[in-house]
Amino acid sequence: MTTRYIFAGSGGQGIQFSGKQMAKTGMHVGKNVTFLPSYGPEMRGGTSNCTVVISDEEIGSPSVSSPDVLVAMNLPSFDKFEPKIAQGGILFCDSTLVDKKSERDDIKAYYVPATGLANENGLLGFANVILLGVIVKVTGIFDCADFEDYLLSNIPATKTALIEKNKKALEIGYGLEIE
Amino acid sequence: MSNKVLMKGNEAIAEAAISAGCLYFFGYPITPQTEVAEYMARRLPKVGGLCLQAESEVAAINMLMGASAAGTRAMTSSSSPGISLKSEGISYIAGCDLPCLVVNVQRGGPGLGGIQPSQQDYYQATRGVGHGDLRLIVLAPSSVQEMASLTAEAFDLADTYRMPAMLLADGALGQMMEPVDFSVFPKRELPEKTWATNGHGGARKKNIVNSLFIDPNELENSIRARYERYAKVEENEVRYEEYMTEDAEIILVAFGITARIAKSAITEARAKGVKAGLLRPITLWPFPKKRLGELADRAKAFLSVEMSMGQMVDDVRLAVNGKKPVSFFGRTGGIIPSVEEVAAEIMKLAESL
Numbered sequence: 001m002t003t004r005y006i007f008a009g010s011g012g013q014g015i016q017f018s019g020k021q022m023a024k025t026g027m028h029v030g031k032n033v034t035f036l037p038s039y040g041p042e043m044r045g046g047t048s049n050c051t052v053v054i055s056d057e058e059i060g061s062p063s064v065s066s067p068d069v070l071v072a073m074n075l076p077s078f079d080k081f082e083p084k085i086a087q088g089g090i091l092f093c094d095s096t097l098v099d100k101k102s103e104r105d106d107i108k109a110y111y112v113p114a115t116g117l118a119n120e121n122g123l124l125g126f127a128n129v130i131l132l133g134v135i136v137k138v139t140g141i142f143d144c145a146d147f148e149d150y151l152l153s154n155i156p157a158t159k160t161a162l163i164e165k166n167k168k169a170l171e172i173g174y175g176l177e178i179e
Numbered sequence: 180m181s182n183k184v185l186m187k188g189n190e191a192i193a194e195a196a197i198s199a200g201c202l203y204f205f206g207y208p209i210t211p212q213t214e215v216a217e218y219m220a221r222r223l224p225k226v227g228g229l230c231l232q233a234e235s236e237v238a239a240i241n242m243l244m245g246a247s248a249a250g251t252r253a254m255t256s257s258s259s260p261g262i263s264l265k266s267e268g269i270s271y272i273a274g275c276d277l278p279c280l281v282v283n284v285q286r287g288g289p290g291l292g293g294i295q296p297s298q299q300d301y302y303q304a305t306r307g308v309g310h311g312d313l314r315l316i317v318l319a320p321s322s323v324q325e326m327a328s329l330t331a332e333a334f335d336l337a338d339t340y341r342m343p344a345m346l347l348a349d350g351a352l353g354q355m356m357e358p359v360d361f362s363v364f365p366k367r368e369l370p371e372k373t374w375a376t377n378g379h380g381g382a383r384k385k386n387i388v389n390s391l392f393i394d395p396n397e398l399e400n401s402i403r404a405r406y407e408r409y410a411k412v413e414e415n416e417v418r419y420e421e422y423m424t425e426d427a428e429i430i431l432v433a434f435g436i437t438a439r440i441a442k443s444a445i446t447e448a449r450a451k452g453v454k455a456g457l458l459r460p461i462t463l464w465p466f467p468k469k470r471l472g473e474l475a476d477r478a479k480a481f482l483s484v485e486m487s488m489g490q491m492v493d494d495v496r497l498a499v500n501g502k503k504p505v506s507f508f509g510r511t512g513g514i515i516p517s518v519e520e521v522a523a524e525i526m527k528l529a530e531s532l
Contacts, residue, residue: 020356024185027358035185035356039211039294060443062355062436065517 001056003141004064006081008049009073009094014128018071019050021132025142025150026054034062047076054141069139071131072098073114090138092131110138110178117172126169133173144174183358188326188348189214191359192282193222195327196254198361199334201280202228203246203253205239207261210294211350212284215256236261240268240281247277248388250375252334256282258350259300260291262308269343270309274390276374276405278337280330281315282346284353287513295513296350298435301490304347305464312402314409316344316416317463319434323357328364329461335367336416340408341374347463349486351436351515418461419470423449427456429528430474432495433484434460436515441484444521453529463491468498475502479532484521485509 007019016037023035036051051064066086072078073094085091087106096115112134114127123130129151136147148170155162186194193215196204204219219230233239239255246253257265262283269281285300287293304317316336318329326348333344376386392398422442424430429448433441438459448455458474460467475481480503483492492507499505508524510516 020185023356027183027185033185033358036351037354037356039350039354058442059439060446061440061518062351062357063440063515063517065519 002059003054003069003139004067004086005052005054005069005071006049006064006067007052007071007073008047008077008081009071009128011048013048013073014125015048015073016050018128018132019052021147021151022052022054022135025147026052028150029142029146031056032059034059036062047074049077049081069135071135073128073131074098075100092135092138094127094131096127110134112173112176112178114173118169121168121172123165123169123172126165129166129169130173133170134176134178135173137174137176138178144170182360182362184361185356186323186359187214187354187356188320188323188352189284189354190218191323191327192256192330192346192348193218194361195330195364196280196334197222197226197228199252199331199364201252201254201334202226203243203251204228204230205233205242205246205253205255206231206257207233207236207239209258209261211286211296211353212256212258212282214353215282215284236264237268240265240272243279243281244268244272244275244277247272247279248275248376250372250377252338254280254282254334256284258284258286259288259297260286262300262303266303266309268309269315270311270313271390272343273309273313273315274311275388276341277343277388278334278341279343280333280337280346281343282330282348285347285349287511293513294350296352296436296486296515297511297513298349298437298486299488299490299511300347301463301485301487304345305466305494308345312406314342314412314464316340316342316412316465317347318344318418319347319461319463320352321435321438321459321461323352323355324359325461326352327359327361331364335369336412338369338372339367340412342405342408342412347435349436350513413465416462417465417467417469419467420457420459420461422457422459424456424458424474424478426454428454428479428532429456429482429525430478430480431455431457431482431484431521431525432460432471432491433457434463434491437484437486440516440518440521443518444525447518447522448525448529451526453525455525455529460491466494466498468494471495471498472500472502475499478503480528481505482524482528483507484516484524486515487511
């Protein structure tokens with residue numbers, strides 16, 4: 001089983017962080033993983049994306065033209081990558097920032113007002129973690145407790161506020177009733 | 180689980196070099212390899228080494244020559260335009276028979292080109308990295324794990340044969356993250372550096388490291404002696420990986436990141452009933468020409484896949500030596516070929532057979 005993800009949004013939304021977190025958790029639970037960031041002209045233009053492949057087999061190409069899962073956190077990313085989602089793939093969209101819906105009937109789409117939820121809960125800048133919670137829940141790729149462990153493992157124990165915010169954001173995402 | 184860490188290719192090069200005993204790094208920043216220098220700057224002082232950002236690439240390569248002449252394990256890294264600037268120094272290093280590591284994390288060219296991954300420096304690395312008759316041992320990693328393992332191996336090969344080695348990577352391998360295990364590198368028995376121009380308190384005759392021979396006979400002799408060593412490298416150090424070649428009718432030849440795209444494309448072609456396989460050169464020099472020649476006896480066609488307008492394809496043609504048709508597919512200028520387009524190329528070739 002191989003799942004190919006593209007995370008895309010604006011610089012500062014934690015796009016690269018999200019991708020790395022997925023790859024890192026994948027590695028820790030014994031899967032093969034690759035994480036390929038964008039470092040080119042688009043990065044310098046303020047948009048950000050990265051590609052993650054998580055697989056039980058050896059990973060060939062780390063670059064992906066049609067992802068199984070797209071996480072779009074702004075409109076240009078939605079416009080650019082939504083048509084490329086593989087048949088039967090999944091779209092996760094920050095509906096606070098993207099006011100469009102997919103017209104495709106061969107993918108599943110989840111619209112999560114992640115930025116709005118983050119702002120309402122005093123979690124400015126944690127919309128990406130809320131979305132990660134939703135992804136973990138919907139795809140079932142990781143156990144949520146595992147995911148939380150590796151999410152928090154990077155943060156020094158002294159930074160309790162940061163730990164709490166990450167936990168809370170992940171819980172909000174994981175706890176959402178979505179369909 | 181295990182000893183694996185998730186790391187960028189560029190960082191893996193730096194960490195592997197330090198664990199292989201490299202104490203000196205001389206460089207000048209350039210995308211997409213700057214993380215090598217960044218990592219070295221952070222870590223080398225802590226292990227008693229030195230990371231020096233030179234005033235230019237030319238200065239950095241000549242500092243490397245000095246450090247190598249003194250018998251230390253040392254390296255530089257850069258990306259395509261920077262390697263062109265270092266080429267004079269690399270020729271001097273080869274002429275002085277000095278072991279060291281030069282890393283090229285390739286980007287698009289020519290000129291200032293772009294910053295996206297490419298394999299356009301194949302000719303440069305395997306043919307013309309500097310003036311004069313000379314060779315570099317050229318290793319082409321295809322994963323972050325190999326960015327590390329081949330860095331360690333390159334130092335040992337350079338020391339064993341007293342010649343510079345190059346790690347030829349690309350921007351994608353440099354920037355991407357994958358799990359790496361640093362606990363698995365074999366170590367070689369290395370010759371003592373009796374030629375080094377280091378301090379000896381008058382205990383022996385002085386050593387001289389030099390690439391200038393005014394007498395042409397003397398110069399010819401020095402080159403012939405060097406080529407005898409090159410012949411040993413060609414005999415002993417050819418490395419490659421084969422993937423599904425046992426029954427393959429179409430054999431792709433690809434190195435580095437492109438080899439991984441090729442593997443995925445082969446899986447797609449096999450699903451459509453086309454028997455495709457891959458030969459991935461790990462050493463670009465020495466090139467696995469003997470093995471390709473053997474494969475040419477039973478395969479029907481070859482396809483060289485590269486991120487260039489076609490450079491390695493020349494070596495594939497030389498190795499196949501007219502026995503079977505050799506075609507080429509490439510993207511260039513910083514574009515990574517997609518699995519779909521490589522698979523389409525295989526299908527096209529299969530129909531023509």
